[in-house]
Amino acid sequence: GTEKPRLVEDEEGGVLFYTAAASSGYGLASIEKQRQRLPVYKYRTAILYLVETHATTIIVGETGSGKTTQIPQYLKESGWAEGGRMIACTQPRRLAVQTVASRVAEEMGVKLGEEVGYTIRFEDITNNELTRIKFLTDGVLLREMMDDPLLGKYSVIMVDEAHERSLSTDILLGLLKKIQRRRPDLRLVISSATIEARSMASFFNTSRKRQGRDDGEHVPRKEPAILSVEGRGFNVQICYVEEPVPDYIRAAVSTVCSIHDEESMGDILVFLTGQDDIDAAIQLLTEDSHSRKQGLIVLPLYSGLPRADQDIIFSPTPRGKRKVIISTNIAETSLTLEGVVYVVDCGFSKQRFYNPMIDIENLVVTPISKASARQRAGRAGRIRPGKCYRLYTEEYFINEMSADGIPEMQRSNLVSCVIQLKALGIDNILGFDWPASPSPEALIRALEVLYSLGVLDDDAKLTSPAGFQVAEIPLDPMVSKMILASNDYGCSEEVITIAAVLSIQSIWFSGRGAQKELDEARLRFAAAEGDHVTFLNVYKGFIGSGKSSNWCHKNHVNYHAMKKVDEIRQQLRRIAQRLGIALKSCEGDMKAVRKAVTAGFFANACRLEAFSHNGLYKTVRSSQEVYIHPSSVLFRVNPKWVVFHSIVSTDRQYMRNVITIDPSWLTEAAPQFYQQQQLKPRPH
Numbered sequence: 001g002t003e004k005p006r007l008v009e010d011e012e013g014g015v016l017f018y019t020a021a022a023s024s025g026y027g028l029a030s031i032e033k034q035r036q037r038l039p040v041y042k043y044r045t046a047i048l049y050l051v052e053t054h055a056t057t058i059i060v061g062e063t064g065s066g067k068t069t070q071i072p073q074y075l076k077e078s079g080w081a082e083g084g085r086m087i088a089c090t091q092p093r094r095l096a097v098q099t100v101a102s103r104v105a106e107e108m109g110v111k112l113g114e115e116v117g118y119t120i121r122f123e124d125i126t127n128n129e130l131t132r133i134k135f136l137t138d139g140v141l142l143r144e145m146m147d148d149p150l151l152g153k154y155s156v157i158m159v160d161e162a163h164e165r166s167l168s169t170d171i172l173l174g175l176l177k178k179i180q181r182r183r184p185d186l187r188l189v190i191s192s193a194t195i196e197a198r199s200m201a202s203f204f205n206t207s208r209k210r211q212g213r214d215d216g217e218h219v220p221r222k223e224p225a226i227l228s229v230e231g232r233g234f235n236v237q238i239c240y241v242e243e244p245v246p247d248y249i250r251a252a253v254s255t256v257c258s259i260h261d262e263e264s265m266g267d268i269l270v271f272l273t274g275q276d277d278i279d280a281a282i283q284l285l286t287e288d289s290h291s292r293k294q295g296l297i298v299l300p301l302y303s304g305l306p307r308a309d310q311d312i313i314f315s316p317t318p319r320g321k322r323k324v325i326i327s328t329n330i331a332e333t334s335l336t337l338e339g340v341v342y343v344v345d346c347g348f349s350k351q352r353f354y355n356p357m358i359d360i361e362n363l364v365v366t367p368i369s370k371a372s373a374r375q376r377a378g379r380a381g382r383i384r385p386g387k388c389y390r391l392y393t394e395e396y397f398i399n400e401m402s403a404d405g406i407p408e409m410q411r412s413n414l415v416s417c418v419i420q421l422k423a424l425g426i427d428n429i430l431g432f433d434w435p436a437s438p439s440p441e442a443l444i445r446a447l448e449v450l451y452s453l454g455v456l457d458d459d460a461k462l463t464s465p466a467g468f469q470v471a472e473i474p475l476d477p478m479v480s481k482m483i484l485a486s487n488d489y490g491c492s493e494e495v496i497t498i499a500a501v502l503s504i505q506s507i508w509f510s511g512r513g514a515q516k517e518l519d520e521a522r523l524r525f526a527a528a529e530g531d532h533v534t535f536l537n538v539y540k541g542f543i544g545s546g547k548s549s550n551w552c553h554k555n556h557v558n559y560h561a562m563k564k565v566d567e568i569r570q571q572l573r574r575i576a577q578r579l580g581i582a583l584k585s586c587e588g589d590m591k592a593v594r595k596a597v598t599a600g601f602f603a604n605a606c607r608l609e610a611f612s613h614n615g616l617y618k619t620v621r622s623s624q625e626v627y628i629h630p631s632s633v634l635f636r637v638n639p640k641w642v643v644f645h646s647i648v649s650t651d652r653q654y655m656r657n658v659i660t661i662d663p664s665w666l667t668e669a670a671p672q673f674y675q676q677q678q679l680k681p682r683p684h
């Protein structure tokens, strides 16, 4: 047992804790000293006590206080990983899983993948016998439930970054609450930077009436404990712009330049919305570097960043230099960057938005919430007092920014979510105990699409075998269905390659200014059938070159991305074989490939408007206006009928990754979904 610290109980039965424990720290290795200097260290005993005595412990603490890297180690040190059990720590973001796992392995002096490992989709760096602490995305843990519904190998599951309220985190929380009832030995730790700790606690409070304090030793208390870790952030001075800025990328770049010219040393962290923004900003900054920007090290940070680039981000800034890290939301709370003194906040982030009425989900650049803005500012106060430059007005912050963000559950397409719950045997989806209820319209839409995909039957149960097979493939159900269909059309090799490419962000090497060259390179591979077939051409070229990095460089293809595609492809082939799909090439019969794509993506069918000279399409389902994205090989070609993979919106809604189809395939693929009527030419 753990030593009992002093506890103070609050009104609602949550437990708040004061601390005392101080550390002597003489004669310890420096990494050990660093660990003891972190704010959570003072709460070590308390955390261990609470975890031992409560089924659920909620820990709130500022970013950088040591929650993610330390708590799993404390748990292990106090025996939670003994007897073959494991400690899991989930993160919403893949990049955070990787960097945190490697940091913890380093602190423990072990090789990553042995005692400390991680798993993200298509990348499993763990060892069945050795791994005791496992970092993983919440999505991967959900998948593990399919094989092991009670997650029996874990003694403690720490759901980290719960405040992000990602779709998978929320599903996971709902399911863990169910599992707890069947596994009194399981402990949950829910940790986050800022959270509505109370509402989370009441979600997990399964005790009807308050229990006495003298419960049996082995029965944990059912009311969650709440512990709040006092951070030691420094003050951050907030600076606003006086007038709204017309272009936040340019504004961010010029702010960075003036910080570099006028302010004392210290790294700069810039928040932009996505890789395209980040590339554009880096280009502007590096253009300038010869004249004024001596001593500036400009680094991008976004998910999908190659390993070597990740390491540079975390390495100490050389003397006399200043790092500028240009990041997506990922640096808001998931990663701690030492040395940041200045933050530049553009006020936006890219978020998923789903409208069930028109059945379109897209990524939209959206204003952030006040809570996010405060988090971002907080990143400047890590090592000494810092400054945060907000590229919006104070008036806007006060009067227009919403207080909190909307949980992803309430702004997502729920097709994946529903199929996962169904696969776990949860049939009453509407009645599921959600941390935040999704809209019934979105659930109904999801059920409708899954029914048309042949994944659910009339009773909304998974069909056998198709439904179970689709659930088994760790991809979006529409992509999984496309792979299943490829078996019928004899083109599984091709379709698996397409699925692998669609599962990564981009295979093209973007940035550094060469848009024209990139377009030319793309044309070399362009196929009249569309982007999916173009991917096949690129992959063929890559394999033909002997997977050469030189070849990639010459063709503006991202070498790391292609290596990843190749790896994912191998894994998908293994999964396909396990599901009884014959690995077969259609030897150039692209009609087969297009039919397989249609079998998965029929819901995304669009028709070019007759008399449209500017490439206006309408979705067949809901008559939404969409255009082909300029990055597509079909941009300006504008074939009459297409299906798309995804939508991005900026000034308009753009279809990304588009392929031509024959409308008769739609009724073939999904007779219930499309009536003949919809596919006839409209009268004008």
Ligand code: ADP
Residues within 6 Å of the ligand: 038, 061, 062, 063, 064, 065, 066, 067, 068, 069, 070, 099, 100, 103, 314, 333, 334, 335, 336, 338
């Ligand atoms: P929290 O989860 O509370 O935000 P972390 O456990 O991630 O905090 O970080 C605690 C400390 O560990 C940070 O202050 C940072 O100094 C250090 N740290 C975390 N990740 C890394 C890394 N990848 N490289 C170097 N130091 C790191």
Ligand code: MG
Residues within 6 Å of the ligand: 064, 067, 068, 069, 160, 333, 334, 335
């Ligand atoms: Mg953390």
